[in-house]
Amino acid sequence: MSAPWCRRLGAITVVPSLQYLILFCGISLCGAIAVHQVDLHGMKTTDAIACFIRAYDNALGSGSGVGAASRSGSRPGSGSGSAACLKVVHGYGSGGLGGDTRHAVRSLLKANPACADYVLGEDVDGNPGYTIVYPRRRLPSGSERLYPGIVDYCSSPKTKSDVVRRFVRRSTEGDIGRALRELENGGRLRSFLKNGRRHYVDPRSDRGWN
Structure with a gap:
């Protein structure tokens, strides 16, 4: 200035x-x-x-x-x-x-x-x-900042590797993994095993994938 x-x-x-x-x-x-x-x-x-x-x-x-x-x-x-x-x-x-x-x-x-x-x-x-x-106030933590994007991305089933590839340019792999766990624990994502791999999906758009 x-x-x-x-x-x-x-x-x-x-x-x-x-x-x-x-x-x-x-x-x-x-x-x-x-x-x-x-x-x-x-x-x-x-x-x-x-x-x-x-x-x-x-x-x-x-x-x-x-x-x-x-x-x-x-x-x-x-x-x-x-x-x-x-x-x-x-x-x-x-x-x-x-x-x-x-x-x-x-x-x-x-x-x-x-x-x-x-x-x-x-x-x-x-x-x-x-x-x-x-x-005005503190911004959300690293994992919390990812919540909306991950939930939206998981409108169809995605593996952790899929999610990491999508968001790794915006955050660390540790924050991405933590966000997935927190979203699942909070009921905002559902996980299931398919072909030996864990998938995550938004339960609101869940069509019985598993």
């Missing part, structure tokens, strides 16, 4: 208090705003997501106003005290068509609207290579 009312403090830009400051596409914020930044260039998607989560948690912990907003259900920074936002520099992929990291970060945010507000870089200055995130 290069506006004259910003000042640099190490890696953090602090915006002095302004009444109803409109920052990044008209999101209203009150109080001081600490703008953190994380650069995910050159990382594998799974490593980039882990790095993003750490930076997200740091930003969440640094903004007392954000914590208050998450408890009250109001927008970040809408209460008193300071708030924080996170600029996630993920790049836009080869040829500007979008990269795996950008897609993974934005898909995670889109799947958890109660956890954070966010603004796309292309809606700020036409640059799709970053996303501005306003944390």
Whole structure:
């Protein structure tokens, strides 16, 4: 940020208090705003997501106003005290068509609207290579983030190997296996053996496969 009312403090830009400051596409914020930044260039998607989560948690912990907003259900920074936002520099992929990291970060945010507000870089200055995130509460754990996608994928029977191949670019094999166990224990997936291999299926679409 290069506006004259910003000042640099190490890696953090602090915006002095302004009444109803409109920052990044008209999101209203009150109080001081600490703008953190994380650069995910050159990382594998799974490593980039882990790095993003750490930076997200740091930003969440640094903004007392954000914590208050998450408890009250109001927008970040809408209460008193300071708030924080996170600029996630993920790049836009080869040829500007979008990269795996950008897609993974934005898909995670889109799947958890109660956890954070966010603004796309292309809606700020036409640059799709970053996303501005306003944390409200902690994001789900690695295995929990996979729940919706795995359940949807298992609308027809899938083996663990099938699921791992489908989601390994988004998460670790350990998280995928943990998600399968948790979904089965919670009744959101049913498993059965067929030809010596365990298959998983969404019981809502179960047609008696076994």
